[in-house]
Every structure is written in C-alpha cells, then in structure tokens.
Amino acid sequence: MIKGRLTRTVTLLAASALTLGFAATGVGLSSAGAATATPGVTANSITIGATVPLSGIAVSYAEVSASANAVFNYINKHGGVNGRRIKYIRLDDCYNLAAFGLGCTAGPSTTTLSQTQVLVAQDHVFATVGSLGTAAQDSVLSYMKTNGVPQLFVNSGSSDWSQPSTYPNLFGFQASYQVEGKVFAQYIKTHDKGKSVGFIGQNDDFGAGGYAGLVNGGINIASDNHLSYNAADAVTGSISDIATDVSTLQSNGAKVVVLDSIPAFTSAILATAHQDGYSPQWIISSVGSDPISVNSPYEANAITFDSLPATNDKSNPWTPWLRSIILADKTDFPKFTAKSPMDGNMQYGAAFAVAFAETLKAEGKTVTRAGFVKTLESTKLATLTITPLQYSKSNHQGVLGGVIANISPNGSAAPIYFNEPSHVVYTTGNSKNTPIKTLPYVVSPIPAWLK
Numbered sequence: 001m002i003k004g005r006l007t008r009t010v011t012l013l014a015a016s017a018l019t020l021g022f023a024a025t026g027v028g029l030s031s032a033g034a035a036t037a038t039p040g041v042t043a044n045s046i047t048i049g050a051t052v053p054l055s056g057i058a059v060s061y062a063e064v065s066a067s068a069n070a071v072f073n074y075i076n077k078h079g080g081v082n083g084r085r086i087k088y089i090r091l092d093d094c095y096n097l098a099a100f101g102l103g104c105t106a107g108p109s110t111t112t113l114s115q116t117q118v119l120v121a122q123d124h125v126f127a128t129v130g131s132l133g134t135a136a137q138d139s140v141l142s143y144m145k146t147n148g149v150p151q152l153f154v155n156s157g158s159s160d161w162s163q164p165s166t167y168p169n170l171f172g173f174q175a176s177y178q179v180e181g182k183v184f185a186q187y188i189k190t191h192d193k194g195k196s197v198g199f200i201g202q203n204d205d206f207g208a209g210g211y212a213g214l215v216n217g218g219i220n221i222a223s224d225n226h227l228s229y230n231a232a233d234a235v236t237g238s239i240s241d242i243a244t245d246v247s248t249l250q251s252n253g254a255k256v257v258v259l260d261s262i263p264a265f266t267s268a269i270l271a272t273a274h275q276d277g278y279s280p281q282w283i284i285s286s287v288g289s290d291p292i293s294v295n296s297p298y299e300a301n302a303i304t305f306d307s308l309p310a311t312n313d314k315s316n317p318w319t320p321w322l323r324s325i326i327l328a329d330k331t332d333f334p335k336f337t338a339k340s341p342m343d344g345n346m347q348y349g350a351a352f353a354v355a356f357a358e359t360l361k362a363e364g365k366t367v368t369r370a371g372f373v374k375t376l377e378s379t380k381l382a383t384l385t386i387t388p389l390q391y392s393k394s395n396h397q398g399v400l401g402g403v404i405a406n407i408s409p410n411g412s413a414a415p416i417y418f419n420e421p422s423h424v425v426y427t428t429g430n431s432k433n434t435p436i437k438t439l440p441y442v443v444s445p446i447p448a449w450l451k
Contacts (some may be wrong), residue, residue: 003379006091010150039149040126041367044080047087047392049077049119050131051112051140054092056104058295060131064155065090067349068130070329071322071357075450081360084367089123091115096136112136113143120149126369127152130173130352134158141167150369152376153352155400157287158205159352159430162397169373171391173352173398176204178262178430180305181213184283186426186436187221187303187404188256192281197221198254200269200345202261203228210260210285225254229265237332242272250278258283270298285406290405291415292343300409304418307352307385307402309443311342312417318384323348330395351384354450358382361449382444401427403441440445 039049050068053061065088072086080086093112094104101108106115112133119125120143131137141160142149145167153173154161157180161172187211188197199214199221202208207228212219227245246269249257257280259266266288274281282302288294289304307317323342326333355363360367362374381389387401404427405418423441430432 022320027372038368039124044083045087047083048127048129049089049123049125049127051091051093051096051130052322056094056097057102058095063345064349065130066332067346068353070325070332071350071353074325075357079359081329082365086230091118093136095133112139112206114141116140121149129356130155130256134444146257150373155179157384160394164393164396171396175307175399175402176397176430177209179400179428180215180285181210182428182436183305183426184213184258185217185219185270194257195255196251196253198225198257200227200259200261206259225249225252241270246272246276246278250276251424259288260285261288263288267294267296270296274298290344291417295414297412298406300415302407304405305402306405307387307399308344308347309386310418310420311344321446354383355389382447386409387427387440399426
C-alpha cells in the first residue's frame with residue numbers, strides 16, 4: 001500500500017492533475033460588455049471564454065488554457081483576425097469540485113454551470129473555447145444548447161462531443177479514448193503477439209472508452225487482468241489499492257500492461273511496479289503519459305499515443321513558433337526560459353487556439369454563431385496536429401488518430417521527451433467495424449498571416 005495517501009496524492013495531483021497535467025498560471029479577466037446582435041462580437045473584437053480549474057487539486061490544468069491565451073495574445077499583437085482582437089476570459093470552475101475544497105479558491109457553491117452562466121449571461125461570450133473535463137462539460141450541455149452558444153474544442157477524449165444531430169454547436173478536439181485504444185490494440189497484435197495483456201484504467205468514461213477500444217481492436221483481456229481504480233479517489237485524496245492491482249497483474253504473468261490513468265496514478269503505478277520488481281511493457285494513454293507531468297524515471301521506454309509532434313522536434317516549424325510565443329508571454333508563463341522544455345499541454349492549448357483563429361479567419365468580416373459552425377464543418381484547418389483536422393456535419397470529434405510514440409530515456413532522471421520513430425499516422429473511428437487506416441505524417445505549414 002502507498003503510505004501517506006492524502007499528502008502524496010494531493011502533491012502528485014498538484015504537479016500533474018487529473019488528465020493532461022499542467023502548471024498554474026495567472027489569469028486576467030475582462031468583460032465583453034453588453035450583448036450585441038451576435039453576442040461577443042463587435043467591429044474590432046470577439047469575446048470567447050472557458051471554464052477551467054485555476055485552483056484546487058487540478059490547478060495544473062491551467063497550462064492548457066494559458067497556452068491558448070498566449071497564442072491569442074500573439075495574434076492580437078499582430079493585428080488580430082480580420083481586424084478583430086480575441087478576448088479570452090477564463091473562469092475558475094475548480095474542475096467542478098469546489099464543494100470539496102482541496103485548495104479551491106472559488107467559493108464552495110462554484111460549479112462549472114454557475115461559471116458558464118457568468119460567461120454567457122454576464123460576459124456575453126460568442127462561444128466557449130477549450131473548456132475542460134468530461135463530467136464538467138457534460139453538466140452544461142443542455143444550458144449551452146438552450147442558449148445557442150457554441151461549445152468548442154472541449155478538452156476531453158470522450159465521444160460525448162460528437163453528437164451533431166443532438167448538439168449541433170458542440171465540438172471536441174482530441175482523439176477519442178476508443179480510437180486510441182484501437183490503435184494500441186493494433187500495436188499489441190503486431191509487436192506483442194501472444195503475450196498476456198493486463199489493463200488498469202480509471203473507472204469512468206476514460207477507462208471504459210480505452211478498454212472498449214482495445215476490445216474493438218481485437219484484444220482479449222482476461223477478466224482478472226481487467227482492473228481499475230476509482231476516479232473519485234482524486235477528489236478524496238486517496239489512491240485506490242494500486243499495490244493490489246499491480247501485484248495481481250504480476251502474479252497473473254501479464255507481459256503487456258495498458259494504462260488508462262491520469263499522470264498522478266501513472267506515476268504511482270510505475271513506482272509500485274518498480275518496487276515489486278515488475279517490468280512489463282507499459283502502454284500508456286496520451287492522457288496520462290506526458291513525461292514532464294508523470295515525472296518518473298520508470299516511464300522510460302513506455303509506449304504511448306499522440307496527435308501532436310514531439311515537443312523537441314525542431315524540424316517541425318510549429319515547434320520554434322510556439323516556443324517563441326510561450327517565451328515572450330511572461331504573464332502566462334513567467335517561469336519559462338530559453339532552457340525550459342515545452343510539454344504536450346502547451347501544444348494542446350496552442351493547437352485549439354490556432355484552430356479557432358483559422359476558422360474565424362475563414363469566416364470573414366461578418367461573424368455569426370451559425371456561420372462559424374458551418375465554416376468549422378467545412379474548413380481544413382492548419383494547426384499543430386499531425387493528422388488532418390477537418391470537421392464535418394457528421395464528425396464533431398476532431399482529431400481521429402495519431403502516431404505511436406515511445407518515451408525517451410533520460411539517464412537516471414525522469415524523461416522529458418517522447419520519440420515518434422515511424423512517423424506513421426493511424427486513423428480510425430470508435431466503432432468495431434471502422435478499419436484502421438494509415439496516413440503519411442503531415443505537417444501543416446504555418447499560414448503566412450500567423451507568422
């Protein structure tokens with residue numbers, strides 16, 4: 001068993017959070033003023049917003065929206081989009097957990113819904129962009145639909161965001177948990193054929209989706225090798241009996257273990273296995289594999305999945321472009337220096353920020369909510385993703401695939417980078433019957449107006 005559960009877990013979560021792993025930043029808030037014919041839109045500005053955890057045990061999530069804000073600030077300094085500056089209001093929803101305390105500075109009655117209502121009814125945002133969390137964003141689906149406010153680029157791999165017939169203004173961004181699981185299944189069948197496979201997943205849509213993807217991809221996992229930890233433990237500050245789960249898989253002879261775990265639990269699982277002398281081939285969801293967030297030397301050589309380029313890939317023009325933006329933004333990233341490594345969370349926020357700006361650019365001078373949605377469904381977007389990002393009337397999920405990557409060793413220290421050795425992009429859908437296709441690794445050129 002892991003000792004000092006509460007202290008250890010809160011420390012881990014403060015460092016790596018619940019799904020992606022980010023670092024706290026300061027946020028300046030502004031108001032859009034009175035509603036206009038198209039809320040949030042004036043002749044020289046467009047106001048958008050997001051609800052994200054800016055305090056509490058999930059404060060690390062702030063880095064994603066901070067990166068998006070840095071990109072918007074950069075765009076504004078270069079004249080905005082079609083003459084409009086982008087105002088990005090980020091409100092602290094404490095991951096919809098303020099009632100539990102745990103370091104939240106928001107009042108205990110603060111919820112994702114209450115903060116979303118502020119954005120819509122008080123700040124009159126044109127849309128929410130990059131709000132975070134499956135349960136948090138599920139809680140505002142009806143409110144956003146009723147008020148006709150686009151809910152864009154939700155930060156979660158849930159398939160909930162692609163329901164265009166029910167929620168026509170709702171869009172996800174990252175590949176779904178099912179897609180990722182199917183790609184892992186193909187990797188296992190190719191590289192670890194015949195080996196016993198184990199699974200430890202979070203007992204919510206994250207773990208369920210990833211496991212469903214493995215099964216749909218043709219991987220059979222024995223029932224006693226299908227294990228989970230309680231997602232609520234991240235709220236209460238206790239870690240489930242990871243020691244028992246790891247011991248079970250070791251006793252059962254699992255040679256390959258797939259983790260659908262958040263960074264804090266990834267780190268704890270790897271440490272426990274190391275203590276037990278257990279070293280299977282680890283395959284870790286992109287949600288819980290970011291090397292800087294996991295911060296464990298035991299993650300070296302693990303396999304993962306990603307839809308963004310390696311953060312140290314200097315041949316990719318987006319890498320130095322984003323690095324210069326992050327380095328220049330001393331408000332959002334005061335501690336980032338020329339020697340600091342970028343992480344995938346910075347890329348993630350920048351990627352959806354560019355997607356928003358690209359769509360706004362294509363929309364032209366006249367901007368409406370209905371027009372923006374139609375433009376988003378019909379525009380091929382140039383952004384940081386390494387697989388084509390093009391929504392449609394039937395696909396509101398966003399990215400449909402990515403590459404298999406491995407975590408690069410860093411001597412005896414914790415890894416900070418991953419490698420993409422094959423540069424083969426795998427795309428598929430959630431269904432068992434949707435085949436996996438391969439595409440070339442494509443780097444979208446940076447549009448001239450963004451340089």
